Amino acid sequence: xxxxxxxxxxxxxxxxxxxxxxxxxxxxxxxxxxxxxxxxxxxxxxxxxxxxxxxxxxxxxxxxxxxxxxxxxxxxxxxxxxxxxxxxxxxxxxxxxxxxxxxxxxxxxxx
Amino acid sequence: xxxxxxxxxxxxxxxxxxxxxxxxxxxxxxxxxxxxxxxxxxxxxxxxxxxxxxxxxxxxxxxxxxxxxxxxxxxxxxxxxxxxxxxxxxxxxxxxxxxxxxxxxxxxxxxxxxxx
Numbered sequence: 001x002x003x004x005x006x007x008x009x010x011x012x013x014x015x016x017x018x019x020x021x022x023x024x025x026x027x028x029x030x031x032x033x034x035x036x037x038x039x040x041x042x043x044x045x046x047x048x049x050x051x052x053x054x055x056x057x058x059x060x061x062x063x064x065x066x067x068x069x070x071x072x073x074x075x076x077x078x079x080x081x082x083x084x085x086x087x088x089x090x091x092x093x094x095x096x097x098x099x100x101x102x103x104x105x106x107x108x109x110x111x
Numbered sequence: 112x113x114x115x116x117x118x119x120x121x122x123x124x125x126x127x128x129x130x131x132x133x134x135x136x137x138x139x140x141x142x143x144x145x146x147x148x149x150x151x152x153x154x155x156x157x158x159x160x161x162x163x164x165x166x167x168x169x170x171x172x173x174x175x176x177x178x179x180x181x182x183x184x185x186x187x188x189x190x191x192x193x194x195x196x197x198x199x200x201x202x203x204x205x206x207x208x209x210x211x212x213x214x215x216x217x218x219x220x221x222x223x224x225x226x227x
Contacts, residue, residue, distance in 0.1 A: 042218025
């Protein structure tokens with residue numbers, strides 16, 4: 001059973017377009033993280049959100065944690081080819097120390 | 112400074128053989144995690160170690176999988192009697208400590224295992 005569903009699975013857009021990736025669950029998470037993974041490398045942490053309704057910005061990336069802490073979104077403004085990669089959300093349930101990863105969204109940004 | 116390193120980077124083995132995958136965490140990190148990433152299954156937790164505490168083995172898929180961490184540093188993931196469904200990328204991560212998901216996990220590049 002996949003606890004964290006991401007949508008869309010694949011996204012191919014042109015440079016300059018905006019996009020939003022969604023991460024949804026029926027479980028409540030005490031914290032949620034977003035990672036980006038490039039081919040041949042491990043995931044790299046982008047952000048951690050903890051409070052329901054929290055919004056964090058990282059340059060052109062905006063992350064939001066749902067009020068009920070069951071969902072999150074990642075919005076990219078004016079996408080660039082360097083944004084290409086696999087985006088993964090990952091959450092912690094309760095006091096568990098392990099991360100539950102989402103299904104992933106593969107983003108391709110072309111010139 | 113050096114990040115998390117894993118070896119080998121690629122491993123091809125025959126069904127039924129045993130394999131050992133190695134992870135060198137970032138120096139000073141007390142927590143170490145193993146994950147498996149395969150097509151169609153996403154990235155799944157296998158096991159984590161925190162200091163001298165008993166490891167959380169709840170993600171290991173079968174008793175063919177085991178892991179140890181020697182001296183609180185290097186870790187080895189062993190897969191016995193490999194099966195084709197074991198083919199995946201095995202990722203190791205370390206963090207300063209286990210902190211309810213607030214600690215940054217630093218991932219290695221992974222070991223790509225192919226079982227023929």
